Amino acid sequence: MxxxxxxxxxxxxxxxxxxxxxxxxxxxxxxxxxxxxxxxxxxxxxxxxxxxxxxxxxxxxxxxxxxxxxxxxxYPSESSFIQKNKNTGKIAIQKKAIENSVLIMAKEEPFIVDPTVKVAIKKKKIKIYVKGKLRKAFQTMEKQTAFTRKINADLNELFGIEHTIITDVIFKNYHGKNTDTKSRVL
Structure with a gap:
């Protein structure tokens, strides 16, 4: 606590x-x-x-x-799935499926190293937390916003236009220290 x-x-x-x-x-x-x-x-x-x-x-x-x-x-309760209504029935999309699809997208990005993804689903709202080491690259902020737009586009394609789902992608900038030091003996 x-x-x-x-x-x-x-x-x-x-x-x-x-x-x-x-x-x-x-x-x-x-x-x-x-x-x-x-x-x-x-x-x-x-x-x-x-x-x-x-x-x-x-x-x-x-x-x-x-x-x-x-x-x-x-206070909205957190759910482990989100339902989508179709003509033929209902489809339940699990939180793990969204986490895995975003994790695959994050691993494909060259500026993110060792990504981890956590998803929180509430009523008509999905929050996505992407954590990992960010490589020092040129125009990192533009790449982050492009990655966020890519996730939003893919999730909107998955859920359709009839659902108004807000997706928040939060990057945790983590730069680890180089603790791998080797001593040289001359």
């Missing part, structure tokens, strides 16, 4: 502690416990300001909960 996600989740859990502790303390009479918690108002330093703090923390967490719920409900 990324460090930023850990920090955000830890902060949310820390802020969630106070409303839950207040609920437990105020509702402790419902359960028959052998011990008794003091209410927040009886503590000298936090007694008067705790009610305002709990109110604003609860408002913040409620807004965060509503936003999270909307994101979860409307």
């Amino acid at each position: 990324r460090k930023s996600i850990k920090i955000i989740l830890s902060l949310i859990l820390f802020l969630l502690f106070f409303p839950l502790a207040h609920t437990i303390i105020s509702m402790q009479s419902v359960a028959s416990l052998s011990f008794y918690f003091l209410p927040f108002t009886e503590y000298t330093f936090i007694g008067s300001s705790m009610s305002q703090f709990l109110f604003w923390i609860s408002v913040f967490l409620l807004i965060l909960l509503i936003i999270s719920l909307l994101i979860i409900l409307f």
Whole structure:
């Protein structure tokens, strides 16, 4: 897990502690416990300001909960295939088939070395990630845009005009260091 996600989740859990502790303390009479918690108002330093703090923390967490719920409900799910309707029936094109066809196209390009392809299919949208070492060649950007157009043309030919599919091809520029050093003995 990324460090930023850990920090955000830890902060949310820390802020969630106070409303839950207040609920437990105020509702402790419902359960028959052998011990008794003091209410927040009886503590000298936090007694008067705790009610305002709990109110604003609860408002913040409620807004965060509503936003999270909307994101979860409307976030498009990833699929492992895309369907194409024909006159005679339906055709399901697997994600692996798209990955392999783009990988074959990438291996044919002379400016990409050791390409890897990852495809993410969502509703009417395909994202293609091509990673690999790029050779230092003349007009690399023009070659990348030509390669992107070639992939778009081939996929539009495959899926047809009735589908509006957006294809994003993202190149990761990776130049490895030359770690193969040989010592010479004279």
